[in-house]
Amino acid sequence: MRNISHARITKVIVFLLAVVCLTGAVKAAVDMEVKSIHLSTINEENYYDSQAFVDESYGLIAPLAELIALYKSEENILSGKALTEEDMHFIEETFVDSFPPYEQNPNWSEAESNRINQERYAAYVKREKEKRINEQVKIYYRLIAELKEKEGILYYGSNGEQKFANSQFQKKQQFESYDAYMLFEGYQHKLYPAEMKNSRSIHNSPYVVEELNPQTDVIYIAFEKSFLQQKTQEWLDGKDTAQHLLNQFLVFLAGFILSFVYLIVVIGRTSFKDNEIHFNVMDKLYNDFNIIIVVSLTMWWIFMMVEVFPDRDVYMLLTILIFSIALLMSLSLVKHIKNRTILSHTLIYQLLKKAFLAVKHVFDSGSTGVKVVLLVIGYPVVVAATFFMFPITIGVAAWLALKKVKSFNRIKEGVEQIKNGELHHHIEVKGKGELSQLATNINQITDGLRKSVDSEIKSERLKTELITNVSHDIRTPLTSIITYVDLLKIEKDPEKIAEYIDVLDQKSKRLKHLTDDLFEAAKASSGSMPVQLEKIDIVSLLTQGIGEMDEMIEASALDFKLAYPTEKVYMKADGKLLWRAIENLFSNIFKYAQPASRVYLDVEDLEDEVRVTFKNISAFELNISADELMERFTRGDESRTSQGSGLGLSIAESLIHIQHGKFIVQVDGDLFKVMIYLPKISNE
Template identity: 45%
Template sequence: MKKFSHSIFVRTVVFILMLVGVAGSIISALNIYDITDGNLEVIVEDSYLESHSFKLDYNTTIYQLADLIDVYKSKDHILAGNTLKHRGSDYESDEYTEEFKQELINYDLEDYNRILNKLNKHDGIIYYATDGKHTFTNTKQTEKSQFKQYPAYYISEDYDWEMYPQKLEHDFYSFGFPSIYRSSVPLDTKIFLGYTKDYLDTISSDWVEKKTETTDQIYYFFGYVITFFISLIYLTVTAGRTSFKDKEVEMNVIDKLYVDLNLISIFTILTFWVLGVNEILSYYLSTAEWALPAITIPTVSILTVLFLSVVKHLKNRTFIKHTLLYTVCHSIYRFVKAIFDNGSLGMKVTIIVILYPLVTVASLVFLPITIGIAVWLALKQVNAFNKIQEGAKLMRDGNLHHQINIDGIGELATLATNINGINDNFKQAVHNEIKNERMKTELITNVSHDIRTPLTSLITYTDLLKTETDPEKMKEYIDILDQKSKRLKVLTDDLFAAAKASSGDIPVELQTIDVVALVNQGIGEVSEQISEKNFVFKLNYQEESMYVRADGKLLWRSVENILSNIFNYGLERSRVYIDITYEVDQVLISFKNISKYELNISEDELMERFKRGDESRSSQGSGLGLSITKSLIENQNGEFKVSIDGDLFKSMIYLPRSEKSYSTNSSQE
């Protein structure tokens, strides 16, 4: 999946799926509108009698019956022009022509016939309406008790009215007062309306079927919408990338379009699309099923391409810099700056004279924006200054871990960075001072301990020698005195060497050294110790001659210290590996051996003076060898490291390669 997640094929398929989601959602929405006639309340309604469709049909029928007996009365009544007064007294005046009045009469006549046709269209709608003179009915039932037998009815007689189900009364009032009250003389006026059970069952069945079909279409609609958004999110995430680990953003020809022009294009296309959709829905609704997808799919395709281009610039952090406005302003700025940096005084004055009125006019026209920007910048600088002031106070009070965080690259940000740097250096200095004090304490303690031991032996055996007369014991005492004096000399020499090495007082003469030859010669000089400890040395190197820039004496002293460390602390009858390899512009000399003591100490602690892998301090080492080696190598512009992996101890010397080493490589190639 990671391999194909960003492929062109997968993205093309997802793009097509997105367009399918667009087309499907449009078709589903049109189907929902067509099924419900725009009445989406059917989705949440429980029954037909409580539905908006029934309430609207119920109320419309009542009003139509009221219009028949209150307004239209009869065909002759309409043709005589008596319905014009219901439109207002002005329609009966001579202000309107006879042709216009006749058009109104014809319209009323058409409405009269339309109402009668609608009422007589369904056998299940039973009605009886009369004002005492004019009667409209499709039944022989004339008593209100007969209409109360129907499952839904409306009864209005004189000033009284009643309807069932009673819950319809609230919705009925939302359309106005009962229709019977529209008559100026409601006496002798009756409107009886009833719906038969068979009619309601048939309509309810159709309503349930419509509700089910609408629900299915809604599921389709949301499925297509989710498909669209998931596809768009996927395209957004993968835009400009070839994999999830890719940090660079790939741009194409479309991405050369300026971001602000891109956004203007998106807004313009959306505007024309909205106007087109409104035109279709208003005047060409019958063609909407194919016309809406026909204009929407190309629109979405273009908008998606433009949108993904904007996303790429956001990922690439060029959203602002790749705008036409920024490009123009930046070009003007560079032009003006170039003139001020290199132009003549006359040219500078000319630029100021031209720019001053332009800036003044812009400030007047965009005064609120200018003031807003100025206030925002001022508050930002004040907040940054206060943050620096508070941070400096915390640092002064001793909080060395505090950092002043100021975004940007301005003067205050630079000042904050410098203060943080001072604080970091001071914190490091305090840490080093504490470490040095601790090391001094340990140095005094360890020196006192290590020197006092052989010195005590010297005093003790000297006193014994003064009184001893046995030649054999005297010889034994003299051997011990010789051993302890040499031990004391080693400790003293190492202490002075460590002091000189760390202070840098040792003179260094850098020259070209064949490190392979030096290590081979050193191994030969310590062959007796190797045999005594039963070590097996394995020397590996890339070339017969490998040259470094170093001081021969100091380098040998460093190698000797490492070998001495191996002899003192290495496991006897084990292998010692010495590898000499190239590391770019350096040569690495690594020594690997197995320790005979458990190395429960860190690399940093082991590099400190008088630290030993043998914490019992029973070995013959001074604990200064690695520290001296580190100082000597650093004096030669190199680096010394140690590594501990279980019982495996590794010493590594890094030294700069000599020019002769590079030339030797070239000639061999």
């Protein structure tokens, strides 16, 4: 099957099968139209439920109802009594259209104008009424002639004065003796047999007989047995024919769909694994020409079916030829759809593409002045060259101009908003033109300005917090010093004096520590601190530091866990500054770590750099972010009851940065983690 599924002979056979099936489906549909076959007949259960019975009964009831309710007799028509309100309304409307007020003579007086209009109206109405009466007389005799042509159906209609019948029967009992009848008398409609009551005729007849006078007008209809047998047989034959033609149409349609789907799948390829679309000579025809030919052939086929060829044999031969050509061209379009060239392989697209590329080349390489000159000169030339497409040309030009104007207005409005202080406004201009580049440049300027403003606002906020925190932390020991100095002035007891002096010593040292930290933080952040980078063994530095702080570790009951690679790891750093940063981190751990918890120190080799990680559990709830912890004078305890200055992390960060490293703080619940990255030096 793989060998023959895409074979040329297989495609030809399936193509011929598709043409035959399409032609067969069309022939079945045409036969249904020619033979006036209604598909609804298939679903009809019996003759009384059929459209044929509806047409027969309605074709008799309607003329009878008109004769006895409206026309009645020729004398009644000639007297004008058959004219309805609709007739008079129509005559009045046509009079207004025929003699509008603006045709009146302006020199007439109002009385003269009214008199002339009344004469015109009377004469016009009289003439139109006579014309309408003559038409009604013709209709009256035509309806009588139609009734006389009815065979196999007995009828009687009367309005109490005039009678219309084709038999001697005038009593409803006489009509009830037949196998099928319809009686309209008074407000009741009697139908027999029972199947007739479920027929659509019961739903179509009432509006015809609504004009009957229930007190005087009656209509009796009876159907002869031979007539019913003949019509029932004709209905059965029509139902069989409709079913046969429908089955024929569905079979041919299914065959065409299956064969056409198969052709869509295999066309243009030599196998299922073939990803390339193979074209032939016919496929070189532009797709727009292809579509025009297919549409033209379809329109010609429809015109030919309706007007030109009453001979069905000749018609079917031409149908096969037209369908074959249309199907071939449709499959060519399918190839281009598969190849994604349905639009690009059109003459219009190729012409527009060349024109666009030519204009784009000029606009991409020329200045704004050159572009304006080319537009002024080139557009009239394009309009003159494509005068037959002038609406399209001017439409495209208007669209392009409107697009540029909208882009310019968007930029202008955006600049106005930015000027008014809306620094977060972003100007959206799509495309790659000059206006788009201008919008991008303005957005970049806005981004830089917004960042500068945000940085300045943050700096001002930090300055305010710095002043507040410094004032608070310095005022506390300073207040104690002043208080105890005042007490010393009046105290005579030597023991209390010694106690006061110890307190003053502690507070003064605390004040000195705060000022030293503040000075060191300012010096580190300013970048003026000298840096001497050298090869540092970070593991040895950490081990030595932990050893020097052994007493503090024991006092805090913290368990330090140091993890490091088996091979020595060296980093490029300033030993003193690096130790000062690590010392600040140790100090932070001793102050804020949960007592009797573990502290993890990890040294990791990351090829080009070394990462040192400090992890501990905070004794205080860390309900602030890592960025807020890095701000100066921020502590892990918001009550500020600890002895820290809040500058430790800030100083450590500044010290690492001036050594060309990275300092990162992370908070995960109560887990506090600091990571230091510094450049690595090889062991060689």
